[in-house]
Amino acid sequence: MEVLEKKNKNKRYKPILQGIPDWPVYRLSKNRKEFLDEVAQKSFYRIKQLRPTRKQLLDELEATVYREQQRMKRNRWRVDPPDESKFWAKIKEELVALTSKPSEEVDKHIDSILTSIVDRYADEIAGNFKPSSYRFTRELVKFWFGRLLNGARVKKFGAFFRNKYTLRDKIQIVGKVKALRNLARKGTVVMVPTHFSNLDSILIGWVIHSLGLPAFIYGAGLNLFNMKIFAYFMNSLGAYKVDRRKKNLPYLEVLKMYSTIAIRKGAHSLFFPGGTRSRSGMIEKSLKLGLLSTTVEAQRTIYMETPPTEHAQKIFIVPVTLNYHFVLEAPELIDDYLSVKGQDRYFPEEDKYGSWQMIQYMIKFFSKGSNISVSVGKALDVMGNYVDEEGQSLDANGRVIDTRDYFRSNGELAADHQRDDEYTRMLSQRIVEEYHRINRVFASHLVAFVAFEMWQKKHPKLDLFGLLRLPEEELYLDYEEFKQTCKRLRKQISKLKKISKIGMATHMKGKMDLVIKHGLENVGIFHLKRPLLRNKQGQIITQDLNLLYYYHNRLVGYDLEKFII
């Protein structure tokens, strides 16, 4: 029996903007050419600002070419355009040819090389939102998800074509939904979710749609575009591409500029500030500051460009956590994590899952238990202050403050990139804090955490790796002891919940036996080797300790370890 969510307030939301032509993302894509020109041009100037002398700029370009050519040798992806090698070979030639040019012409040539690089990057990053394919995808997703859900759940012939269940029953959206809808009308929303699975991108797209919000522009990892099925979805949802292999300055500047300008123009945006999927299964502790900094910069630019008498468009940061019982890629993720822990070496991102595996996963997902919940956090301004329903920033005592004042020095609004960077760092810490606060504990997280920590306590002399090397057959826990510990932990979690330090799913309430059962049934449900289950004697055992460690990590960071005896 599935323990249902009691307070399932999921309901249908009306779109806040009627026609697609009103959507900021649509307006952006309609003026794609001008938009990209602006991005390229502004990035060009920014890069020249950052590398003011000829020597510095030249060094930067040479480093860029070198890195790009290395990347093509070592780590090529299917999405890479076929003319990539040719392009960079040509740039290299042009750089070499500079030495034979008369000195007064060199700067002009360097500029033109930089321009062609910047143009190429801007074009590569840009998304291509098409209303027709957006609508088509949306319907397709809704139709097939609906079919899968009903076909699998209602075991009757013909159930396939019924509409008894919808995605809404499968995915619970909790938290500050109304406020989010309100704020999306009043300003520009930047949604920043946690990142655990490749599925996140599609899931969050569905969430945005089902909340009645216009499509957001996405920063999606380019690796996703390797999978054709994803590429199709993402393209039609207005995604722009973030290539984490490219770490060169021109690329990063173009990427940031793209996001900054889009946000400044009022396009609701979404990116995963963790940068990449959480390898350890822990909630992100530190965020990548690059894209995040574009929110601060965009807000400051808006303030500087808006006369004080006029209303300045405000940017709202909305943290979101995605809570799963099961993460498809968990075995690979945790392997990655364990193999790099302690030594900071680079590992190439490879997805072992193709389109087919994804479809299989989805079928499993829809046909079995394992719900997902999405918690929407309170909106923040770019300084991490909470905002009220009107979009006004509040200080800790509820006093309304003017976000503009953070960018004033000596009475005037001024640009200061070092200050922006520091503000970004502060914002990232606030987002992490909010993640922990809105994180929703599932029974599966609880049982995984308790079991792993109990084993850790039983082997106090072993470090993490020592513990993980223990043969799984030797590990078992007495059920009663396990249950008592779970109870104690749940009590602590409830205490934390009371002071809004964490969230808890409804199914965590009630008899502990049922909660444990629910947890065991769901934790890592589709893995070949289950992270946690009961044997015939009723003891708690594991088939894969690494995986258990992964799911256990979800509750790390709350100082709960000390309650395990």
Add this chain to the structure above:
Amino acid sequence: MTSKNSSSDDKPVGVIGAGNFGSAVANLLAQHKKVLLYARDEKVIKRILDQRENRGHKMRKAITPTDDMRYIAQQCDVIFPIVPSLHFRSMMRKMAPYLHPYHILIHGTKGLDITLPKDQSIDTVTKLSRKNVKTMSEVMREESVVVRVGCLAGPNLSKELAAKHPAATVVASPFNEVINLGKKLLRNDTFQVYGNNELIGVELAGVLKNIIAIASGALSGMGFGENAKGLLISRGVVEMIHLGRAMGCSPKAFLGVAGIGDLVTTCNSPLSRNFQVGSQLAQGKSLKEILEGMDEVAEGINTIRIMKKCADHYRVRAPITNTLYKVMFEDLTAKQALGYLMRYPLNVDIDFL
């Protein structure tokens, strides 16, 4: 950005706290700017107005004393809070309603703040962690909307500053903007200002050196000479670094003006209050007697009390702090303490690099 003739450049600068160091800083600032100096005590305000004097400092004309915090916050964009750590948080709470995000706060308090659960006090609690112990910049951020914060630290004996002997300070802040502002406001022909981005490190350096200063006073009170002092200072730096690390900062700040610079100064200065505390302890006076004879707080006493409990929590070896704690709050004598330290078994010279 070029706002030379804008009205805001003529704005006064605020100083909160008319103690010894507060008065010295107000005088430094008054060389460039109008200064509003907050004092709680009406008598102090009157004395400054009538006699232009406070705690032995001749107060410059550009300084206007006031007891109106709201007025200071309204008039000044930049404020220097310099009040004892014990009153720092309540002072911030009082000022917070008048502060806005455009304010910049640079404090000059070398102490720590503790927050304890309601049923606990510093006497009953056995261990303290970073959750309970905060630096002044953290208090400023917690209690107000101001984010651009910084601190002053370094060898700044108020009496020497008043006499215009050459000296230097560090302005520490994560924001270059704040550092540059501090430089602009404080620098003069005999006063050099350095910048440092590691705010917490610099604050802790300034705080922790007070422990060593008390120890130095104790050595001198027992009549020992320069060998002993050299030993103390070098071991003292190591202990400061270990404690600093436990509190979450890198050792870098401890090697600069705010670390070694300040340490050497205070350890050699009978003028310093912390030094005096140590010296009197060595002469066999009890802590109570010493406190009765002082007009201003010696931050080191409170710091030892807090850091001892932090060292216990983080399991850091801090022999100097621990023995001083025993001398102050338990019944170890200074002689016994010294004997204990000289026999201390772990003696690796450098283990922090």
